[in-house]
Amino acid sequence: LTERLQSAMSKLRRKPKVTEADLKETMREIRLALLEADVNFTVVKDFVKQVRERATGTDVLQGLNPAQQIVKIVDEELTKTMGSEAVPLNKSDKIPTIIMMTGLQGAGKTTTAGKLALKLKNEENARPMFIAADVYRPAAIDQLETVAKSIDVPVFQLGTDVDPVEIVRQGLEEAKAKHNDYVIIDTAGRLQIDEKLMNELVNIETLAQPDEILLVVDAMTGQNATETADGFNSKLNITGVILTKLDGDTRGGAALSIRAVTGKPIKFVGQGEKMTDLDVFHPDRMSSRILGMGDMLTLIEKAQQDFDEDQAKKTMDKMRENSFDFNDFLDQMEQVQNMGPIEDIMKMIPGMANNPAIKNVKVDPKDMDHIKAIVYSMTPAERENPDLLNPSRRRRLAAGAARPIVEVNRMIKQFNEMKKMMKQVSSGNMAGMEQMMGG
Numbered sequence: 001l002t003e004r005l006q007s008a009m010s011k012l013r014r015k016p017k018v019t020e021a022d023l024k025e026t027m028r029e030i031r032l033a034l035l036e037a038d039v040n041f042t043v044v045k046d047f048v049k050q051v052r053e054r055a056t057g058t059d060v061l062q063g064l065n066p067a068q069q070i071v072k073i074v075d076e077e078l079t080k081t082m083g084s085e086a087v088p089l090n091k092s093d094k095i096p097t098i099i100m101m102t103g104l105q106g107a108g109k110t111t112t113a114g115k116l117a118l119k120l121k122n123e124e125n126a127r128p129m130f131i132a133a134d135v136y137r138p139a140a141i142d143q144l145e146t147v148a149k150s151i152d153v154p155v156f157q158l159g160t161d162v163d164p165v166e167i168v169r170q171g172l173e174e175a176k177a178k179h180n181d182y183v184i185i186d187t188a189g190r191l192q193i194d195e196k197l198m199n200e201l202v203n204i205e206t207l208a209q210p211d212e213i214l215l216v217v218d219a220m221t222g223q224n225a226t227e228t229a230d231g232f233n234s235k236l237n238i239t240g241v242i243l244t245k246l247d248g249d250t251r252g253g254a255a256l257s258i259r260a261v262t263g264k265p266i267k268f269v270g271q272g273e274k275m276t277d278l279d280v281f282h283p284d285r286m287s288s289r290i291l292g293m294g295d296m297l298t299l300i301e302k303a304q305q306d307f308d309e310d311q312a313k314k315t316m317d318k319m320r321e322n323s324f325d326f327n328d329f330l331d332q333m334e335q336v337q338n339m340g341p342i343e344d345i346m347k348m349i350p351g352m353a354n355n356p357a358i359k360n361v362k363v364d365p366k367d368m369d370h371i372k373a374i375v376y377s378m379t380p381a382e383r384e385n386p387d388l389l390n391p392s393r394r395r396r397l398a399a400g401a402a403r404p405i406v407e408v409n410r411m412i413k414q415f416n417e418m419k420k421m422m423k424q425v426s427s428g429n430m431a432g433m434e435q436m437m438g439g
């Protein structure tokens with residue numbers, strides 16, 4: 001989705017004037033991009049109609065920077081389609097807040113239950129408890145136990161021979177007795193929606209009266225994700241959606257369709273298999289990401305979560321002052337290595353999502369070590385002032401790090417580009433972003 005939309009946008013941006021015909025062509029490409037990304041047909045139709053209506057106004061086409069204005073309209077309409085604002089979890093006035101996880105088999109219910117519990121623990125010092133209500137496969141309970149153990153959360157379970165509704169009833173009693181503030185019910189899924197499963201879920205809902213019934217949907221299933229959501233939503237009082245496996249979904253269609261089709265907010269997105277890979281869903285940030293403007297805010301938040309807070313602030317200040325040097329670079333590298341695969345992080349940087357240079361890039365941890373070796377070979381003065389690095393100094397670094405000179409040159413060039421990019425990003429203006437998008 002990103003690629004096609006972005007190419008439509010940059011084509012448009014190169015035009016000094018935008019004619020009706022250009023607009024028509026752009027709208028055609030946006031429509032194709034959305035359909036290719038498996039966005040629901042009705043949603044595409046409405047979306048294109050909205051954008052066209054707003055963009056056709058004479059103010060837009062004849063005003064300053066028509067292309068930029070159209071990009072802005074597309075951005076705003078994408079955001080609106082996804083629900084505009086982030087929607088927080090519902091909470092009960094009295095403990096426990098009851099959260100029921102629902103969704104097809106393999107959607108990510110159990111994993112996401114774990115991620116959510118960890119988030120609540122970290123952010124609110126909460127004491128969640130799980131109820132194991134998926135009794136159809138013994139392995140399901142073991143899986144929940146394993147997840148729960150890794151984040152130190154208790155599981156209430158009665159094995160596989162008890163009716164799930166009864167398990168939930170007893171589990172809730174236990175949670176009340178133990179004053180747990182959240183109960184997360186992990187339910188069974190099927191490969192398709194079937195009546196027996198739905199009845200069971202309805203019975204659990206009736207008994208537990210959850211504050212939050214979260215539908216967990218696999219983003220990679222495209223159109224089916226929307227159909228599934230519609231199916232669950234017609235039987236249960238779904239209160240929110242969690243879109244999982246967004247890390248593996250290159251098309252991003254589900255995020256756009258689900259809200260529009262079900263009217264239910266996407267509350268979180270899963271972006272990896274680790275327990276920390278759950279993020280609050282922000283429609284505006286997702287729109288930026290789809291448009292290839294990157295998701296700088298989530299990146300910074302991720303950085304703050306995993307980084308030392310002072311360190312993150314220091315880096316931002318340095319970026320702003322343009323005094324980012326090799327010492328910071330080294331710090332960054334070390335912290336970034338703890339954040340997860342570099343290629344995932346890079347995708348969140350504006351202009352990087354679609355940058356052919358890093359597309360499909362796989363960063364080998366060995367490469368990181370080589371880069372570090374080169375930086376370690378620098379003198380303190382060189383680290384602080386990269387401009388000192390003339391050819392003879394570079395040869396010395398190559399010898400010191402036992403790396404070829406071309407690699408040293410390449411690394412310094414990349415550092416300078418990174419620094420330039422950071423300056424643009426941290427100045428935070430749309431113009432900088434635009435420039436990167438176009439370039």
Ligand code: GDP
Nearest residue numbers: 105106107108109110111244245270271272273
């Ligand atoms: P359930 O059947 O709905 O309980 O699904 P599980 O929680 O067992 O998840 C099914 C598979 O999807 C597991 O291998 C998870 O590790 C994987 N998974 C869940 N969420 C994500 C995600 O956000 N990203 C990725 N890459 N994998 C995920």
Ligand code: MG
Nearest residue numbers: 109110134140
């Ligand atoms: Mg499960």
